[in-house]
Amino acid sequence: MSESTVRVDDPGDLIAAIPSMLSFPPTRSLVVITLRHRDVAGRDRETLIETVARFDLGPDPEGLARTAVRACIRGTDAVMVVFVDDRATPKDAQTQRRLLRMLTDGFTDAGVRVAGAWATSRIEAGEPWQAVTNPAIAGTLPDPMSGAVAAATAASGGPIRRSREEITALVALDSSAAAQLDIVLPVALDEIHQRWRLASDRGELDAIRREAIEFILDRVRDISRGEQPSSDDLARIALTVGDGFVSLVMLAVSAGEHAHAAEALWLRLTRCLRGAVRAEPAALLAYSAYLRGDGSLATSAIKAAFAADPDHPLADLLADALRDGYPHSTLRALADHGIDTATQLGIDLPRHAST
Incomplete structure (x- = not known):
């Protein structure tokens, strides 16, 4: 807690x-x-x-x-x-x-x-x-x-x-939702791969990262208003949130004013993605849960991340934090790095005082 x-x-x-x-x-x-x-x-x-x-x-x-x-x-x-x-x-x-x-x-x-x-x-x-x-x-x-x-x-x-089993079930794959995403992911992958490769060739990676972050921020705000992202939206987020810069900014979003909505997004992605692409949302879910003090959900999410990618760096860091009992204030410093990264990309995120 x-x-x-x-x-x-x-x-x-x-x-x-x-x-x-x-x-x-x-x-x-x-x-x-x-x-x-x-x-x-x-x-x-x-x-x-x-x-x-x-x-x-x-x-x-x-x-x-x-x-x-x-x-x-x-x-x-x-x-x-x-x-x-x-x-x-x-x-x-x-x-x-x-x-x-x-x-x-x-x-x-x-x-x-x-x-x-x-x-x-x-x-x-x-x-x-x-x-x-x-x-x-x-x-x-x-x-x-x-x-x-x-x-x-x-x-x-x-x-x-009611039980640890309920927490495990919470992050389990939703086969029906995953089947819907399986339909749109290949098309989204081709489009995003081409756009990011072109941006890299033109030296415009900061611009496309900024676009990806702002898209996710808009969907998080939608969730906070009770609106749910479409399968196309989820596919786009799943395929861009794994970028190191985007992921770092999402740590700040997970600790910010829309933290509950961000956690809901990470949970939904964890439940509807298969394979390696599932690792990043699961790790972000673990981070969100850790900040809330929900060690049980964090543990289940870390296991999901490792199942998707045994070498996932954020999941590895969070596993160490749980094992060694890092206080939440220590991991909250990652959110500050995310805010700094957002600033470098031209995105203004509020800096919340640590408790």
């Missing part, structure tokens, strides 16, 4: 908010919530949720602890830990406490404080939760779909999905 000023004071409320922050309810998982503190003039210091990371609970607690610490220490002041396991028994509680000690040691060595640790069998309304180190601190979970963080997530355009 991107940094949030939603205040969650009760552990039960925090645990119930996890499906909103991950975009799905985790099962048999270790969840690490990373925190960052920010000084605000004239106000008390704010605690912001920076990222939420989920790890499978497996047979290797030492390896899990090392992986979780490595992924969650970057740009972090403190973390909170939640165990979600419907198999838990009193013996498993000892295992959780042992894993918590390893996590605490690892985070402490990195200068990061473990601010709290809780456990529950599943994140559903009425389920009991308790503190890992003191079972006397306990309660029941409120409805995960009605909490403050869920409301904030929905308001920002981030849906809460």
Whole structure:
């Protein structure tokens, strides 16, 4: 989840908010919530949720602890830990406490404080939760779909999905839509190839890149108004967005005022394209999702990008960012490069202040 000023004071409320922050309810998982503190003039210091990371609970607690610490220490002041396991028994509680000690040691060595640790069998309304180190601190979970963080997530355009399988299905190929695009892509490919080759011969690549970017910007604005691009439009975008300059500017568009519409375009392209041409929209979808803090959708989109192009550079960068826990502010710097590129091409994009 991107940094949030939603205040969650009760552990039960925090645990119930996890499906909103991950975009799905985790099962048999270790969840690490990373925190960052920010000084605000004239106000008390704010605690912001920076990222939420989920790890499978497996047979290797030492390896899990090392992986979780490595992924969650970057740009972090403190973390909170939640165990979600419907198999838990009193013996498993000892295992959780042992894993918590390893996590605490690892985070402490990195200068990061473990601010709290809780456990529950599943994140559903009425389920009991308790503190890992003191079972006397306990309660029941409120409805995960009605909490403050869920409301904030929905308001920002981030849906809460029912499972990881739903997220995987979200980026799966839509065979019907792909068949429609298969019809128009060959003609579009011939036309665009000829136009770009001619522009290159004439030294007019900047002009044709500017035209391609402005065309995509117009379609993004159309989507924000509720209008949908045609198959011809999608084919044209699919065949030009892979240009390095165009793609870099699209990172800025993905972080700008029409971010939700841009993400909708990348998602639609990911669902209706086959082959290598699918990689760029899928990677841009992953970037959009990462900026929103939707790590689950970002992961699925990265997998789609790699399936289309195993060496795709943006997908590779985003995979590293997810693995190593880069804060969103780090990747947002790519959008600034995109704005600079747009300026060089004669396109004015607003520069949004980083949070």
